[in-house]
Each structure stands twice: as structure tokens, then as C-alpha cells.
Amino acid sequence: MNIGEAARRSGLSAKTIRYYEETGLIAPAARAENGYRDYSDRDVHKLRFVRHARGLGFSVEECSQLLSLYQDKERHSSDVKAIAEQHLADVEDKIRELQELRNTLSHLVTCCHGDNRPDCPILEGIAEGPEDQ
Amino acid sequence: MNIGEAARRSGLSAKTIRYYEETGLIAPAARAENGYRDYSDRDVHKLRFVRHARGLGFSVEECSQLLSLYQDKERHSSDVKAIAEQHLADVEDKIRELQELRNTLSHLVTCCHGDNRPDCPILEGIAEGPEDQ
DNA sequence: CTTGCCCTTCCAGTCACTGGAAGCTTAAAT
DNA sequence: ATTTAAGCTTCCAGTGACTGGAAGGGCAAG
Numbered sequence: 001m002n003i004g005e006a007a008r009r010s011g012l013s014a015k016t017i018r019y020y021e022e023t024g025l026i027a028p029a030a031r032a033e034n035g036y037r038d039y040s041d042r043d044v045h046k047l048r049f050v051r052h053a054r055g056l057g058f059s060v061e062e063c064s065q066l067l068s069l070y071q072d073k074e075r076h077s078s079d080v081k082a083i084a085e086q087h088l089a090d091v092e093d094k095i096r097e098l099q100e101l102r103n104t105l106s107h108l109v110t111c112c113h114g115d116n117r118p119d120c121p122i123l124e125g126i127a128e129g130p131e132d133q
Numbered sequence: 134m135n136i137g138e139a140a141r142r143s144g145l146s147a148k149t150i151r152y153y154e155e156t157g158l159i160a161p162a163a164r165a166e167n168g169y170r171d172y173s174d175r176d177v178h179k180l181r182f183v184r185h186a187r188g189l190g191f192s193v194e195e196c197s198q199l200l201s202l203y204q205d206k207e208r209h210s211s212d213v214k215a216i217a218e219q220h221l222a223d224v225e226d227k228i229r230e231l232q233e234l235r236n237t238l239s240h241l242v243t244c245c246h247g248d249n250r251p252d253c254p255i256l257e258g259i260a261e262g263p264e265d266q
Numbered sequence: 267c268t269t270g271c272c273c274t275t276c277c278a279g280t281c282a283c284t285g286g287a288a289g290c291t292t293a294a295a296t
Numbered sequence: 297a298t299t300t301a302a303g304c305t306t307c308c309a310g311t312g313a314c315t316g317g318a319a320g321g322g323c324a325a326g
Contacts (some may be wrong), residue, residue, distance in 0.1 A: 004303060014304085019283060034291060036304055045260075052262040057234050060282065070256045080255045081247035088238045091231055098228045101190050105221045114214035122213045123203045127178075129185040137272065147273090152314060167322060169273055193313065 003029075006039035010047035017047060025050065025064050046071075058087055136162075139172035143180035150180060158183065158197050179204075191220055 007014040020026045021037075026046060029037035039047075049070060053063040062083055069075045104125075111121035140147045153159045154170075159179060162170035172180075182203060186196045195216055202208045237258075244254035 002304075013284085015284060016282085018305095023282090034304085036291085048262065049260050052259045054282090055263070056238060056259065057231075066256065066259065069253075070260065073251055075251045075253070076249040077245050077251065077253035077255070078247040078249060080253045081242060081245045084238060084242050084245070084255050088235065088242055091235050091238060095228060095231045095235060098190075098224055098231070102221065102224050102228060105189060105217060105224060109214060109217050109221055112210050112214045112217070114211040116209040116211060118206055118208045118210060120202075120208070120210035120213045122210070122217050123199065126185045126189065126199065127182050127203065129181065130188070135273075146315085148315060149313085151274095156313090167273080169322085187313090 001039050001044075002032075003037045003039065006037075006044050006047060009044045011051050012047055020047075020050065020060075023060065025060055025067070056087075057091060058083075062087065134172050134177075135165075136170045136172065139170075139177050139180060142177045144184050145180055153180075153183065153193075156193065158193055158200070189220075190224060191216075195220060 001009075003014045003017055007017060010017070012020075017026075018037075021028055026043075029039055029043065032038045046067060049067060050063050053066050054060070058066060065083060066080065069080050108122045108125045111125075113119075134142075136147045136150055140150060143150070145153075150159075151170075154161055159176075162172055162176065165171045179200060183196050183200060186199050187193070191199060198216055199213065202213050241255045241258045244258075246252075
């Protein structure tokens with residue numbers, strides 16, 4: 001099937017599929033006589049795998065490793081788990097960071113009257129910066 | 134003072150300060166006779182403001198608006214509040230998104246034995262994708 | 267006078283795409 | 297048969313917010 005059909009079935013855009021091929025995340029597709037890329041159901045399956053992994057927030061590099069492991073029937077599940085645990089830890093760090101951010105922002109927003117006068121605790125809060133400096 | 138000193142005092146890197154100038158976030162610095170950028174304490178104060186705003190996750194574009202409002206003594210605090218509220222909403226969306234991600238990931242990680250055998254619920258989970266498809 | 271740090275500009279790279287131009291092939295509509 | 301439309305190809309450029317590095321000039325100390 002052509003790239004458009006593979007895109008439809010995998011949920012990725014044709015652009016993205018070409019990009020993944022160019023950067024080596026997926027193997028170069030077979031080519032039909034007219035030079036068009038030609039995808040099999042297996043290829044689409046791999047593309048869907050990558051899409052789901054990206055949807056879980058794995059980087060393209062991590063997706064590459066996960067895809068290799070997925071295709072390696074001799075893999076150790078510990079290798080997969082290590083990648084996932086690291087990513088999970090990263091996500092948890094990011095959540096904590098954003099929660100702190102949210103707390104600060106929501107405090108500032110609550111303090112600001114939001115009227116047509118110029119005095120604004122938000123701007124003052126930004127100007128002062130975090131206290132621990 | 135030179136850019137290095139302004140960098141030290143503002144907590145930004147010299148590279149970043151030049152970048153902010155180039156992209157119009159901050160006004161072009163005055164120049165000394167030798168062509169070096171020359172910063173005043175007021176300039177450093179603005180740079181610190183921008184650093185704090187960036188630290189709160191505001192985009193450079195938003196920082197630009199906030200800095201304008203900061204310098205506008207006729208501002209309406211409602212304009213500031215609108216920017217902050219929008220950003221807060223974005224942060225909250227992002228937190229929810231990451232929390233869902235974390236839940237899925239932590240479920241998968243828990244299910245995986247993480248030993249030297251190949252069977253791996255993480256890879257299976259990725260291959261299947263979210264159920265609602 | 268040379269060492270070493272600071273400053274200048276400009277170019278390239280990051281990450282993961284996305285958009286668009288220019289030029290093919292193929293399929294459908296007239 | 298012709299024309300249009302869609303789909304495919306490659307390549308180049310842009311996104312955001314920097315960061316790194318090269319090439320070259322300024323400046324103070326040893």
C-alpha cells in the first residue's frame with residue numbers, strides 16, 4: 001500500500017512516516033515500480049507501535065530502542081522495564097515541577113484584582129522572583 | 134557594565150541575553166566605545182524580571198507582553214491577570230495530561246517482571262495501544 | 267609580547283515534526 | 297482524449313528557546 005494508506009491505518013501523517021524513515025527510527029520502506037513507498041501490514045503494525053510509544057511520551061530515540069526490543073524475540077524484559085522506569089521517573093519529575101509552578105501561579109492570580117488599575121501582585125511577584133535567592 | 138557582568142547579576146547566560154535582544158524580547162543594549170554592549174542596573178532588573186517569568190513557564194512571547202505591561206504605568210492589572218490565567222490553565226492541562234501518562238506507564242511497569250525472559254506486558258501494552266480505538 | 271579572558275558576529279545543531287515548492291504518476295471526471 | 301485533482305517524490309525552511317563553536321578583535325597582567 002502507498003504511504004497515504006499506511007498513514008491512515010497507522011494514525012501517523014505521511015510526513016511523519018517519511019521523517020521516521022529519514023532519521024532511521026524505522027527501516028526504509030520497500031519501493032514500488034513507480035518509486036512510491038510500499039508498505040505491508042507488518043510495517044503498519046510497527047508504525048502503530050511507534051505512534052503508541054510516542055503517545056506515552058517516549059522520545060524518538062527511546063521508541064527506536066523499544067521497537068528493536070519488540071522485534072527481538074530473545075529480549076530480556078528487564079531491558080524494556082529499565083527504559084519504561086526511567087521514563088516514568090522523568091514524567092513524575094515533570095509533574096512535580098509543573099505542580100510547583102501551578103501553585104505559584106495560582107497564588108499570584110488569586111492575589112491580583114484584575115481590574116483597570118495598574119497595581120498588580122503578579123508583576124510584583126515576577127519582579128521579586130522566588131524568595132530563596 | 135559588560136554583558137558578562139549583566140549575565141552574572143541577572144542569572145541569564147550572555148548567550149541568552151544576546152538571543153533575547155536579537156529576537157526583540159529586550160531592547161538593544163547601549164554600546165560602549167569599543168562596541169561592547171553596556172548594561173545599566175535598570176537593564177539588569179528587566180533581565181531578572183524576564184528570567185523569573187521564564188522560570189514560571191511563560192513563553193518568550195508572553196514574557197515580552199508581561200515586560201511591556203511591567204513598564205507601562207497605565208496598565209490594567211486585568212491584562213496581566215488574563216495572561217497569567219491562560220498560562221495557569223495551560224499548566225493545569227499539561228499536568229492532567231502527564232498524570233494520565235504516569236498512570237498508564239506505572240501500570241505497565243508494575244505488570245512487567247523485568248527478568249531475562251522475553252515476555253513483556255510493556256511491549257504488549259504499547260503494541261495494543263489505548264483501548265478506546 | 268604573549269597569555270588568557272572577554273567581547274563581537276555568524277553559522278549550525280537541538281527535538282520532533284510541519285509546511286510548502288517544484289515536479290512526477292495515477293485516477294477520475296468531462 | 298483531455299483536463300483536472302489527488303497523491304507521490306525530494307528538498308528546503310521554520311518552529312521555540314536556546315546552546316555550542318568558530319573566527320576575529322579588545323584589554324589587562326605578567
